[in-house]
Amino acid sequence: MFLTISGCSSLVQDSPDQSIEGADISGCALELSELDIDHPALLYKEPLQSITTVKRLRISGGPELTLLPEEWLLHNYQALEEIVVYDASHLQCLPQAMASLTSLQSLQISHANLIQALPDIPSSLSNLRMDNCHSELKKGYKKNVGPDWTKIADIRDVDIC
Template identity: 35%
Template sequence: MEWTTLNFCSNSNPIPLESLTVCDCPNITSLPLADEIARLSALRVLTITNCPNLISLGRYREVETTNNCHLMLSDLTISDPSVLLMEPLRSIASIKELTIEYNDEVVSFPNEAEQWFLKVRSSLYELRFSDLKSLESLPSTLESLSSLHKLSIDVPMLRELPKLPPSLKRLEIWGRCHPELKERYKEDGGSDRHKIAHIPSIFIDP
């Protein structure tokens, strides 16, 4: 059977779901998160990866705002940055951990996605970019993430980092990263090492 949407039980009872993972569903086009937002107050961890035809997270009522949004996610994993622009994720400012992974097509972040990071600048604590085979640049708005403590990067085409926030305590540059990126920021003689010198803990995989 080819699933095109996911539905919850049609009643008014709260859904005691703390974690939801939807992955490797190439035919799914819609998830009813916005429709059931009042019933998903327990949801904290959401993963949506490898769902290339997803175009909607439900019908989000405009009367809902960030201040009265019932959905209080803390951990979000996605493969398509455009998901960040779908309601209710577009209006959520509670994300503490964000992972963007498993995407062969994204080269850079569109302006709207970059602006989304500003909405979580006071909450986002940990950020990971992994297995993004074509990504050449990170969001320029990372500098404004005043609560960011950990940044992990494992993408092969990235050659340079944007300005990073003073709050950052840990930077990880993993093995699949471009050799030029590693060379640029290495401890001994890296041409741009001074740009990350404020970070107390730096790991660069050889």
């Protein structure tokens, strides 16, 4: 089962501990495998903040996305297989919790122009794609020559540009 929430800015304007009123996802939250949102603050709302079964997370970032929600990622560490972040132009770094995502296979981040380094990456990762990257990130992880290349050398499909 999947859920897409977009164009609902009023959902994120209230206090972070309020639930998403009127959302008809009762009974399926525990089964949710795909989540597609356009505002990262939605992950701090009930019932989304308590979900532990999401395999695929897609976030449209924009100015609101300065950090990925580390606590939420840790709640889904066993299930999460794919993270896609669109417009990560304000994302400053990836959380240290990335190393704990033991099922993560694919990480794709577009417009990652502020991220200068990567945290430890789980050994399960087989696909890493980042575009419009900061020059330090590109230099550090340049194939076979970058000083940090060895951190990602075992990943089958890498594209950092």
